[in-house]
Amino acid sequence: xxxxxxxxxxxxxxxxxxxxxxxxxxxxxxxxxxxxxxxxxxxxxxxxxxxxxxxxxxxxxxxxxxxxxxxxxxxxxxxxxxxxxxxxxxxxxxxxxxxxxxxxxxxxxxxxxxxxxxxxxxxxxxxxxxxxxxxxxxxxxxxxxxxxxxxxxxxxxxxxxxxxxxxxxxxxxxxxxxxxxxxxxxxxxxxxxxxxxxxxxxxxxxxxxxxxxxxxxxxxxxxxxxxxxxxxxxxxxxxxxxxxxxxxxxxxxxxxxxxxxxxxxxxxxxxxxxxxxxxxxxxxxxxxxxxxxxxxxxxxxxxxxxxxxxxxxxxxxxxxxxxxxxxxxxxxxxxxxxxxxxxxxxxxxxxxxxxxxxxxxxxxxxxxxxxxxxxxxxxxxxxxxxxxxxxxxxxxxxxxxxxxxxxxxxxxxxxxxxxxxxxxxxxxxxxxxxxxxxxxxxxxxxxxxxxxxxxxxxxxxxxxxxxxxxxxxxxxxxxxxxxxxxxxxxxxxxxxxxxxxxxxxxxxxxxxxxxxxxxxxxxxxxxxxxxxxxxxxxxxxxxxxxxxxxxxxxxxxxxxxxxxxx
Amino acid sequence: xxxxxxxxxxxxxxxxxxxxxxxxxxxxxxxxxxxxxxxxxxxxxxxxxxxxxxxxxxxxxxxxxxxxxxxxxxxxxxxxxxxxxxxxx
Numbered sequence: 001x002x003x004x005x006x007x008x009x010x011x012x013x014x015x016x017x018x019x020x021x022x023x024x025x026x027x028x029x030x031x032x033x034x035x036x037x038x039x040x041x042x043x044x045x046x047x048x049x050x051x052x053x054x055x056x057x058x059x060x061x062x063x064x065x066x067x068x069x070x071x072x073x074x075x076x077x078x079x080x081x082x083x084x085x086x087x088x089x090x091x092x093x094x095x096x097x098x099x100x101x102x103x104x105x106x107x108x109x110x111x112x113x114x115x116x117x118x119x120x121x122x123x124x125x126x127x128x129x130x131x132x133x134x135x136x137x138x139x140x141x142x143x144x145x146x147x148x149x150x151x152x153x154x155x156x157x158x159x160x161x162x163x164x165x166x167x168x169x170x171x172x173x174x175x176x177x178x179x180x181x182x183x184x185x186x187x188x189x190x191x192x193x194x195x196x197x198x199x200x201x202x203x204x205x206x207x208x209x210x211x212x213x214x215x216x217x218x219x220x221x222x223x224x225x226x227x228x229x230x231x232x233x234x235x236x237x238x239x240x241x242x243x244x245x246x247x248x249x250x251x252x253x254x255x256x257x258x259x260x261x262x263x264x265x266x267x268x269x270x271x272x273x274x275x276x277x278x279x280x281x282x283x284x285x286x287x288x289x290x291x292x293x294x295x296x297x298x299x300x301x302x303x304x305x306x307x308x309x310x311x312x313x314x315x316x317x318x319x320x321x322x323x324x325x326x327x328x329x330x331x332x333x334x335x336x337x338x339x340x341x342x343x344x345x346x347x348x349x350x351x352x353x354x355x356x357x358x359x360x361x362x363x364x365x366x367x368x369x370x371x372x373x374x375x376x377x378x379x380x381x382x383x384x385x386x387x388x389x390x391x392x393x394x395x396x397x398x399x400x401x402x403x404x405x406x407x408x409x410x411x412x413x414x415x416x417x418x419x420x421x422x423x424x425x426x427x428x429x430x431x432x433x434x435x436x437x438x439x440x441x442x443x444x445x446x447x448x449x450x451x452x453x454x455x456x457x458x459x460x461x462x463x464x465x466x467x468x469x470x471x472x473x474x475x476x477x478x479x480x481x482x483x484x485x486x487x488x489x490x491x492x493x494x495x496x497x498x499x500x501x502x503x504x505x506x507x508x509x510x511x512x513x514x515x516x517x518x519x520x521x522x523x524x525x526x527x528x529x530x531x532x533x534x535x536x537x538x539x540x541x542x543x544x545x546x547x548x549x550x551x552x553x554x555x556x557x558x559x560x561x562x563x564x565x566x
Numbered sequence: 567x568x569x570x571x572x573x574x575x576x577x578x579x580x581x582x583x584x585x586x587x588x589x590x591x592x593x594x595x596x597x598x599x600x601x602x603x604x605x606x607x608x609x610x611x612x613x614x615x616x617x618x619x620x621x622x623x624x625x626x627x628x629x630x631x632x633x634x635x636x637x638x639x640x641x642x643x644x645x646x647x648x649x650x651x652x653x654x655x
Contacts (some may be wrong), residue, residue, distance in 0.1 A: 200628040227614040399590045413609030
């Protein structure tokens with residue numbers, strides 16, 4: 001099994017070694033039949049650019065090879081949302097169907113087409129799109145020689161002899177295309193022909209590969225590796241030769257967890273659609289990223305530039321929008337230099353989400369934030385006029401649903417913000433900015449189930465403070481209070497007043513008692529309310545009001561050590 | 567209330583807590599409405615998270631042989647039948 005570049009049509013290099021592969025696995029022998037069917041289907045169609053979206057790697061690969069053999073260019077949409085396909089359909093010569101509808105008799109008639117000796121290395125092979133989640137996805141053409149040099153680098157670093165490849169990522173993107181489909185195709189290595197997104201399927205594929213005496217290679221992503229379940233019986237399944245991860249940064253803990261579970265090295269590949277692969281590392285051994293063969297790196301002012309044969313213009317320096325720190329033998333990645341977040345490997349433009357939201361009637365301004373939580377989800381702070389600020393759970397729920405549905409025609413699900421905070425003005429620090437600390441405060445209730453949701457505060461003078469708050473639905477104190485009619489217990493309201501007073505006014509001392517405490521009406525989950533705090537000589541006075549009216553009022557006596565009041 | 571009712575509520579809470587759906591409460595989840603795409607609007611990452619949670623909570627190992635196992639996630643009703651049939655704890 002040797003490496004055959006794409007321009008030499010590796011899929012026509014059927015080798016003798018016909019091991020008994022399980023159902024749905026693909027090798028170049030089994031591919032030929034499907035390629036021929038696609039060639040027949042294409043025989044009377046226009047030439048040029050063809051839109052190709054297939055969820056199954058096997059059919060995708062067959063259609064791709066047929067397009068290439070017949071001198072056509074494959075245009076790969078990043079996703080198959082109707083809007084995406086409709087938009088791109090206008091730019092191409094045709095769209096490939098789910099399957100070629102050629103009749104059985106014609107399928108044997110292979111005289112209808114010729115198989116070229118070789119393909120032109122300078123011809124365009126594929127057109128890719130950077131992401132389905134930004135408003136204007138960048139269109140990128142790749143020549144055969146770009147793909148072939150990158151595949152040659154893969155084969156040098158990670159030869160596939162004796163391997164079977166199982167991909168968990170989409171081949172409509174560059175990483176899945178190269179690593180999950182084209183590399184095995186060029187190396188003559190079998191690969192799994194159906195999508196394999198979930199761990200239960202993965203473990204079955206590992207067993208199948210093992211039974212066929214193939215060393216499994218897994219092409220995965222942080223979205224999947226960070227969610228590998230422990231108890232699936234990995235110890236009984238064949239050890240993979242290696243596990244690839246790309247598309248976003250994999251946390252060290254998740255790399256370690258994967259290596260412990262699968263007993264295989266986890267190799268991360270860093271790159272982008274524009275640049276191709278840039279560097280790789282095995283994080284559990286060394287956190288420094290090392291350039292792929294042929295990639296030349298340069299560092300200036302914390303930014304990374306590179307020249308590489310995988311680039312459209314190999315001689316020109318390409319500036320990568322990531323901040324880096326040079327290290328011996330490579331570099332460390334510090335994060336993006338632009339306002340793009342990576343959610344489940346998809347590039348998401350925070351600016352675009354903000355613009356889309358600002359176009360709606362209800363939203364005056366929006367600030368989208370990458371909360372850097374383990375779940376990878378985005379938060380958004382929405383500034384709305386008083387008329388649109390939700391005051392009850394139902395109105396808040398309905399507003400979020402409306403805003404989400406407006407985003408859904410432009411964004412993929414994973415890119416839609418999950419955590420929403422509605423404010424009448426953006427909270428700001430002394431410099432007038434919504435800084436990291438304020439963002440933390442706005443979303444603190446996600447991890448602290450005892451706290452109210454803080455939505456900003458107003459200080460009229462040093463002795464008074466008016467705080468906007470909401471009752472989080474998942475407040476721990478709601479549980480078991482009244483199951484069918486959850487309310488905030490009165491003692492919790494008092495506790496909040498004391499805690500927030502010490503945040504606003506500084507340490508107020510020891511609790512000495514409560515006076516003039518009155519509960520007027522219940523406070524329900526999802527309700528927006530204001531806490532009015534006044535500093536008094538011997539403690540604080542507070543009132544809790546909402547659109548419903550007054551909920552609670554009282555005075556708390558507090559005494560600092562050595563203080564005379566009380 | 568019946569055991570059935572309790573499991574429905576339990577699963578709703580599991581979904582809400584696992585997926586941090588802060589604006590959703592159990593009464594918002596229609597048992598027959600789709601959980602993914604339209605309806606509750608869950609996505610592929612949520613499917614992975616739910617798979618993990620089912621394993622932790624009920625010891626359910628999803629069928630390995632097909633991607634279609636995630637059809638158990640089509641609606642709360644479908645999910646509930648899965649849990650009733652396959653729970654080990």
